[in-house]
Amino acid sequence: MEMIRVNNLKKSFAGLNVLNDVSFSVNKGETVAVIGHSGSGKSTMLRCLINLERADGGDIIIEGEYLARGGEYPPAKESRRICAKMGMVFQNFNLFPHISVLNNLIYAPVYVMNEKPVSAKERAAQVLKTVGLSDKISAMPRELSGGQKQRVAIARQLMTNPDVLLFDEPTSSLDPQLTGEVLAVMKDLSKKRMTMVVVTHEMGFARSAADRVIFMGDGRIVEEGKPEDIFTNPKDERVKQFIGSIII
């Protein structure tokens, strides 16, 4: 089943074309890694999927419903409903600094989805356990390390039971030691067949955990395929150069 379908997505900032006719799809249970140079449009593409950026043209279809159709969007309430099926993990975690880890986890279920606080708290304890942070339930965000913050951010998004999780360079602001603990959580989710789109510079993750890799350059999809093919036998010259320039 197709969870995300993107047709001819276009986006420009102040006359600069960031996305040129990007088309791809993501199936249920699939982990798709999006790689490429900085400025290739990866993050912008991801942000378009969840309506943090507005596309100028093209279609974005989420589980059969149009978030954008020829660059036209439905009313805010409708687009919010469609995007509620997805969650996003940011490079800078974006935890809410003024409330505890527990409240970070239960605010959306309680205030947006009208879940009873008691049941949300129970679920929060379970979800925190899956990311290995049971002991941090009453900590404040500032008391956590970067890796812990990112794991809380993932847990917070899992609390809304998304069908699709989008990751925007989730380990780019972490020390190498802390990257591992976040990637472990992501690999675990991938194994459980969570549908994931991961914009990343972690080639090890793209190679070992992704079902499919999309290489972007200059706002286009340059090459797309199984990780083995992209990493060992890239066809496009730019991909060859990119793969050759990195150490896995």
Next chain:
Amino acid sequence: MSYIIQLTMSMLDGIKYTVGLFGITLLLSMPIGLILCFVRSGKNKVLSSVVGAYVWLMRGTPLLLQLYFFCYGLTFLPFVGQYLVMGRFQSACVAFVLNYAAYFCEIFRGGMLSVDTGQFEAAKVLGFSKWQANIRIIIPQMLKVSLPPISNESITLVKDTALVTAIGITEILYFAKSAVNRDVNVSAYIVAAAFFLALTYALTALFKYLENKFSF
């Protein structure tokens, strides 16, 4: 000594206007300022510029002028003037609230600008509506940053209440001035100063407490 006590007693009578004006102004101008801040930062360009002009007007003219305007000037407005007759204390409250709302608008706007855009985005992807995000996520973080300037502004407000002596409201300074003139003795000013110092001391302590509470 008995003279000092006598002065203090008479000024205690005036403190109700000082504290009353202070309380009413703070209580009303902060929420109005918060609303103005959201309109100013909102998407509607027209409303935003209207608030911008309002802030410019209120911050750009002397509070004393505004006080005279609302106390003595309003009734001379053509057509509507006759309906705008207020007591002196009421007109002082109106002038103060409108003036301070403009300052609070800018204080809150500063607070809002300091909240990382990632916070808005995180709230959005978690499904919060704009309204919910503002109340649960953005405003608490704005307040933290806004507290020191709010504290500053409140202390200024305590002292600004002395201006209403100019329209004949019998607050602390009014008593002090009459006592000095009557008794040819400077003590009354010193007693009045002590009153203001006590009030601002209490305020400073209160805001210190609040800042600790908001130190997340």
